[in-house]
Amino acid sequence: ETGVTQSPTHLIKTRGQQVTLRCSSQSGHNTVSWYQQALGQGPQFIFQYYREEENGRGNFPPRFSGLQFPNYSSELNVNALELDDSALYLCASSLRTGGKGETQYFGPGTRLLVL
Amino acid sequence: GDSVTQMEGPVTLSEEAFLTINCTYTATGYPSLFWYVQYPGEGLQLLLKATKADDKGSNKGFEATYRKETTSFHLEKGSVQVSDSAVYFCALQGGSEKLVFGKGTKLTVNP
Numbered sequence: 262e263t264g265v266t267q268s269p270t271h272l273i274k275t276r277g278q279q280v281t282l283r284c285s286s287q288s289g290h291n292t293v294s295w296y297q298q299a300l301g302q303g304p305q306f307i308f309q310y311y312r313e314e315e316n317g318r319g320n321f322p323p324r325f326s327g328l329q330f331p332n333y334s335s336e337l338n339v340n341a342l343e344l345d346d347s348a349l350y351l352c353a354s355s356l357r358t359g360g361k362g363e364t365q366y367f368g369p370g371t372r373l374l375v376l
Numbered sequence: 377g378d379s380v381t382q383m384e385g386p387v388t389l390s391e392e393a394f395l396t397i398n399c400t401y402t403a404t405g406y407p408s409l410f411w412y413v414q415y416p417g418e419g420l421q422l423l424l425k426a427t428k429a430d431d432k433g434s435n436k437g438f439e440a441t442y443r444k445e446t447t448s449f450h451l452e453k454g455s456v457q458v459s460d461s462a463v464y465f466c467a468l469q470g471g472s473e474k475l476v477f478g479k480g481t482k483l484t485v486n487p
Binding site for chain 1: 380408410412418419420421422425426427428465467469472473474475476477478479480
């Protein structure tokens with residue numbers, strides 16, 4: 262069983278550019294969540310996708326957008342990059358069954374540096 | 377809104393010492409509670425979880441009990457090893473299914 266994978270592992274961009282980060286879900290999972298982890302902080306929820314629809318969003322501006330594909334893989338797009346967007350971006354997949362406390366399994370993350 | 381407060385680190389222990397990392401939460405309803413661990417340069421790994429009051433989660437010698445009366449989910453281990461050195465995150469999951477994390481506690485275990 263393949264775990265959650267993310268690409269690229271590292272990325273350097275300049276202010277104002279756009280970036281796309283990719284995530285492949287764990288086999289059998291139908292839900293993907295994205296988190297931003299600034300240095301020395303806990304992860305902050307960006308949004309979640311379930312069956313290709315956005316299903317909840319955290320306190321992030323519209324320039325953060327996403328997609329989920331029929332194979333449940335996902336992309337996170339960030340437009341007009343700002344210096345404060347420098348962080349580790351984590352993708353997590355889970356299987357939504359309607360139960361309580363469904364575990365989210367995290368990928369290794371993409372480290373983004375904005376100069 | 378929902379929030380998680382963890383004891384501030386860093387925590388430095390000698391091998392075989394007893395570990396406690398405190399975690400308290402604020403939430404509406406009855407959230408599920410989690411401990412995740414992050415090793416250097418890696419993503420988060422689930423350590424243990426509990427979904428209702430008085431449940432005890434356990435894994436790899438770590439334990440935490442969901443205490444509704446004190447809104448706490450403290451992480452404990454009786455005898456830590458050097459390989460336990462990592463950052464530990466307490467998190468809750470409420471009705472919205474997003475995870476809300478604490479700021480993390482860095483643990484260093486010396487031989």
